[in-house]
Amino acid sequence: MNRTGVLLINLGTPDAPTPEAVGRYLREFLMDGYVIDLPKPLRWFFVHVMIVPRRKEQSAKAYQKVQLPKGSPLLVHTRELAANVAARLNTNDNRYAVEYAMRYGNPSIATSLEKLCAQDVARIMVLPLYPQYAESSFETAVVETRRRAAELGCADRVTFLTPFFERPEFIDSFASRVVEHLEKHPAEHVVFSFHSLPERHLTKLNPQHCLRAVDCCAQLSEMNRHCYRAQCLFTAKSIARQAKLKRGAYTVSFQSRLGRAKWLGPNTEDVLKSLAQRGIKRVAVSCPSFVADCLETLEEIAIRGRETFINTGGDELWLIPSLNSHPIWVETICNWIRELGD
Numbered sequence: 001m002n003r004t005g006v007l008l009i010n011l012g013t014p015d016a017p018t019p020e021a022v023g024r025y026l027r028e029f030l031m032d033g034y035v036i037d038l039p040k041p042l043r044w045f046f047v048h049v050m051i052v053p054r055r056k057e058q059s060a061k062a063y064q065k066v067q068l069p070k071g072s073p074l075l076v077h078t079r080e081l082a083a084n085v086a087a088r089l090n091t092n093d094n095r096y097a098v099e100y101a102m103r104y105g106n107p108s109i110a111t112s113l114e115k116l117c118a119q120d121v122a123r124i125m126v127l128p129l130y131p132q133y134a135e136s137s138f139e140t141a142v143v144e145t146r147r148r149a150a151e152l153g154c155a156d157r158v159t160f161l162t163p164f165f166e167r168p169e170f171i172d173s174f175a176s177r178v179v180e181h182l183e184k185h186p187a188e189h190v191v192f193s194f195h196s197l198p199e200r201h202l203t204k205l206n207p208q209h210c211l212r213a214v215d216c217c218a219q220l221s222e223m224n225r226h227c228y229r230a231q232c233l234f235t236a237k238s239i240a241r242q243a244k245l246k247r248g249a250y251t252v253s254f255q256s257r258l259g260r261a262k263w264l265g266p267n268t269e270d271v272l273k274s275l276a277q278r279g280i281k282r283v284a285v286s287c288p289s290f291v292a293d294c295l296e297t298l299e300e301i302a303i304r305g306r307e308t309f310i311n312t313g314g315d316e317l318w319l320i321p322s323l324n325s326h327p328i329w330v331e332t333i334c335n336w337i338r339e340l341g342d
Helices: 020-029 040-066 073-089 109-118 135-151 168-184 200-203 228-242 268-277 298-312 327-341
Strands: 004-013 096-105 123-128 158-160 187-195 249-257 282-288 318-319
Touching: 004 073, 004 109, 004 200, 004 327, 020 040, 020 096, 040 298, 073 096, 073 282, 073 327, 096 109, 096 135, 096 298, 109 123, 123 135, 123 327, 168 228, 168 282, 168 327, 187 228, 200 228, 200 249, 228 249, 228 268, 249 268, 268 282, 268 298, 282 298, 298 318
Parallel strands: 004 096, 004 123, 123 158, 187 249, 187 282, 282 318
Antiparallel strands: none
16 A cells, blocks of 8 residues: 555536536536535525526536537546646656546546545545635535545545645746737736635625625735635736736636625626726636636636627637646646645
């Protein structure tokens, strides 16, 4: 037992871009109490009666627009990342066993953990691929991993990489993508679009501080260090600084809202409309809460966001590619794994 197991976890994706597969995926995803934090009977009603029957057809069409020959973009990029990380780590020996999993959908966390345990690894280093902390992403992945590891009898071998929103290597990796893209496609303005969350997801964790003031997240401090919004703003400012963007040359926004609850804003769609109305003609969008391009970046931003911007008066909107399996990102993850193992 001298090998080290590595598990890369991403959010998830349907098995196929069909209404049936999307429906299964949405039910698993939305029935997680960390995602929709309502009492289970009420959550079941909303998910199975109100949401999935109405959204599965629409979402399936969206997935079909971005589907790749080898599967959904998130699956393809995560699989390639795992393969490249394994090859890089095992350049001189075969010390590392690398698997990837999805919190929802396939391959499941349970299946991938079982594969690692079958290889009799001495320890398992788990990397939830979420830069910022949120209960509906990072926390639920950790809880599910611990639960499945306990079932397999390997819970004592599992360690986790913490959210990496402020780590210089992550900032540098994203900034390099921004700079590389802007050199080829000069834009007048950059939008950093993060996945939104219901405001109550933040306020319940720190009711005395979160969203009590307009500038409560302007500076990262011990009071808000674990606040999702504060982490997003820190990430955006750090990437902008590293990419040498002037303060007025970028905007931070939030996307992917669901339901009628009050979510973090400003909404990305509204920001794109406002920029076009101000006479901005060329916009580039970076999504630093997603380390792999997926439905939310490729369909929501690159297709629908672009249509919104152009229809409101803009000329062009570019999606800045995410980290995916870029060599810089592969090397960064390998270095983190080595550090975690020391």
